[in-house]
Amino acid sequence: MKQRPSDGLSPAKNGQLSYSHLAVTIGTLLTEGASVQYGFHFDALRCTGCEDCVEACCAQHGIPRSLSFRSVESYEGGTWEESEDGATTTMLFTYFLSLSCNECSAPLCVAVCPTGALRKDARTGLVSLDESVCSGCGNCVEECPYGAPKINPDDGRAMKCDACNGSMSSAVSGVGPLVVPSCVEACSEHALEFGDIVRLRALYGSVASVPPLPPVEVAHPNLVLTMAPAMLDSLRWEGGREGLLERRL
Known part of the structure; x- marks a missing residue:
């Protein structure tokens, strides 16, 4: 049986994502896993939507806001009910989500990359991008459900978050220190945390999806969410119920 490359996943042929390829990709990652899988924790109770994390990301990588690897988005919605006497009762909710690459255990971007530019490091679980071999096909941009990869308009190649750790493997092997991503350092409310996903889940639970994020x-995704009450409201009323006011991401 052909072995999986030690440094990550093999790319899809010709950029085509077949169901069999994706099944093997997911099965291999979930059973073998990484030596250490890094991920993010986001605390919606603390986030004020200030976007300091976005500014820090842009400053760290020297990129404009349009190419920022992290974004702060709002999700708003609600319902209303009208009683027999004509009175209307409303229930509205809104909350912020701070999002970047979630270092997925079954990264769709890796599965559709025709050149092997995108790979998942078996030692750290981080999804890295080698821009020098990127063809600029845009498959990763189309497939990522979190909008992590971007196309650089200057050279037409993809670019993405590396958790500010281009050499994270050195931290795992004990050669170098663990670098805290700039977005995490910049958050004055401590709404973001980066680390071993096993530890983060032990501390904060395993919730990793709320509207409008995919299942x-x-x-x-190697993401942990601390829920705000508004998120519970959105889960209650999500699903196309009559009266949904607005969805935005």
Whole structure:
């Protein structure tokens, strides 16, 4: 049986994502896993939507806001009910989500990359991009359910978050220190945390999807969410119920 490359996943042939390829990709990652899988924790109770994390990301990588690897988005909605006497009762909710690459355990971007530019490191679980071999096909941009990869308009190649750790493997092997991503350092409310996903889940639970994020089964993100009450409201009323006011991401 052909072995999986030690440094990550093999790319899809010709950029085509077949169901069999994706099944093997997911099965291999979930059973073998990484030596250490890094991920993010986001605390919606603390986030004020200030976007300091976005500014820090842009400053760290020297990129404009349009190419920022992290974004802060709002999700708003609600319902109303009218009683027999004509009185209307409303229930509205809104909350922020701070999102970047979720270092998925079954990254769709890796599965559709025709050149092998995108790979998942078996030692750290981080999804890295080698821009020098990127063809600029845009498959990763189309497939990522979190909008992590971007196309650089200057050279037409993809670019993405590396958790500010281009050499994270050195931290795992004990050669170098663990670098805290700039977005995490910049958050004055401590709404973001980066680390071993096993530890983060032990501390904060395993919730990784709220509207409008896709179900975790899509790519198995290494993300942990601390829920705000508004998120519980959105889960209660999500699903196309009559009266949904607005969805925005």
